[in-house]
Amino acid sequence: MKSQHIDLARLGWDEWFEEREKCGPADTVARVAAVDRDLLLLMDQTGTFRAKLAGSYLYRHHLSQELPCVGDWVGVEKQPTDDFGLVHTLFERRTALRRKSAGDSVEYQMIAANVDYVIVVQSCHYDFNLKRLERYLVMVRDGGADPCVLLTKTDLVEPEVLASQLAEIRAAGVTAPVLTLSNVTREGIDDLKRTLLPAKTFCFVGSSGVGKSTIINTLLGREMLQTKGVSATGEGRHTTVRRELIVLEGGALVIDNPGMREFGILGAENGIGGSFSDIIGFASGCRYMNCNHTGEPGCAVLEAVHSGTLSQEHYDNYIKLREESEFSQMSHVEKRKKDRDFGRYLKSAKKDLENE
Ligand SMILES: Nc1nc2c(ncn2[C@@H]2O[C@H](COP(=O)(O)OP(=O)(O)OP(=O)(O)O)[C@@H](O)[C@H]2O)c(=O)[nH]1
Ligand SMILES: [Mg+2]
Ligand SMILES: [Zn+2]
Numbered sequence: 185m186k187s188q189h190i191d192l193a194r195l196g197w198d199e200w201f202e203e204r205e206k207c208g209p210a211d212t213v214a215r216v217a218a219v220d221r222d223l224l225l226l227m228d229q230t231g232t233f234r235a236k237l238a239g240s241y242l243y244r245h246h247l248s249q250e251l252p253c254v255g256d257w258v259g260v261e262k263q264p265t266d267d268f269g270l271v272h273t274l275f276e277r278r279t280a281l282r283r284k285s286a287g288d289s290v291e292y293q294m295i296a297a298n299v300d301y302v303i304v305v306q307s308c309h310y311d312f313n314l315k316r317l318e319r320y321l322v323m324v325r326d327g328g329a330d331p332c333v334l335l336t337k338t339d340l341v342e343p344e345v346l347a348s349q350l351a352e353i354r355a356a357g358v359t360a361p362v363l364t365l366s367n368v369t370r371e372g373i374d375d376l377k378r379t380l381l382p383a384k385t386f387c388f389v390g391s392s393g394v395g396k397s398t399i400i401n402t403l404l405g406r407e408m409l410q411t412k413g414v415s416a417t418g419e420g421r422h423t424t425v426r427r428e429l430i431v432l433e434g435g436a437l438v439i440d441n442p443g444m445r446e447f448g449i450l451g452a453e454n455g456i457g458g459s460f461s462d463i464i465g466f467a468s469g470c471r472y473m474n475c476n477h478t479g480e481p482g483c484a485v486l487e488a489v490h491s492g493t494l495s496q497e498h499y500d501n502y503i504k505l506r507e508e509s510e511f512s513q514m515s516h517v518e519k520r521k522k523d524r525d526f527g528r529y530l531k532s533a534k535k536d537l538e539n540e
Pocket of ligand 3: 467470471475476477478480482483484485
């Protein structure tokens with residue numbers, strides 16, 4: 185490893201990336217900590233700084249998966265006097281957590297890159313769902329990362345309920361490690377801490393309200409991330425709206441995520457599913473930042489529908505897509521896996537015939 189890269193190791197840089205690194209002469213290596221449209225927050229051995237994508241890069245790359253996402257390694261040009269670094273290159277990804285964009289396009293929605301472990305979080309209170317868990321696990325393996333299952337809010341269920349959920353997971357043949365914890369009693373927090381190895385990247389995914397941000401705050405020992413109460417039904421409301429790479433005191437790198445359903449909306453916001461940009465425009469006028477546009481007071485989107493500025497049909501499509509988006513992309517991954525399995529079956533069946 186080049187001497188100037190040794191300090192990057194604590195951010196996850198290693199020989200694998202070193203061998204594939206392709207920086208220009210004026211560039212240095214940095215990791216993407218957050219993305220906000222065309223603005224990037226980068227991390228390197230000197231700390232965090234802001235950067236923009238070079239125009240030449242944008243000119244040559246159009247698919248959303250070709251743009252840097254949280255966890256990516258990039259080559260960036262930064263003079264000490266510059267306010268912004270300029271990103272010229274995106275390095276090859278070792279793993280990718282991604283979803284197929286709606287329709288038959290070749291585009292992917294990137295969730296995170298170069299993640300070592302994806303922690304699939306479900307609450308054992310109302311949220312537990314084995315089929316959904318399996319869909320997450322397929323998505324994780326498809327992107328090359330290792331999965332880990334985490335059941336939260338164990339303080340809210342009887343021990344028998346938790347035991348039967350664990351048995352259900354095992355009976356389904358899930359081989360990934362399974363952890364349980366309560367952010368209230370703190371039971372299980374130490375087990376999770378032991379899992380979070382330094383210089384490895386962990387991405388938390390799962391429905392809204394299961395406690396992802398609360399866990400990371402607990403690990404940080406302070407309220408860095410915004411969290412929110414859930415309704416009496418246990419149904420989540422989306423609180424986290426952006427993905428962010430955070431370095432824990434113990435040296436592990438963690439990425440918080442918005443609840444899965446939010447991805448469809450984020451996609452639209454980023455111009456990936458750009459056909460709803462008008463709705464996103466109205467949404468900025470809603471009273472509540474986390475407005476779902478389904479009946480909240482002061483909702484500017486519904487107001488636009490009622491006044492006729494926004495067509496009811498277009499609004500209905502938006503709501504429908506948003507509801508579907510949670511798992512439609514994952515089921516696409518499952519379908520591909522099924523196709524692969526079927527291909528293998530055909531091959532072996534053919535061999536059997538030849539041998540007869
Ligand atoms: N009883 C109980 N409540 C919890 C636990 N963990 C989190 N909560 C509560 O659940 C609510 C939602 O937690 P968040 O951390 O915001 O959930 P999230 O997964 O980050 O949600 P999004 O950001 O919307 O995806 C908050 O009110 C938390 O205080 C737990 O172990 N037990
Ligand atoms: Mg959150
Ligand atoms: Zn609204």
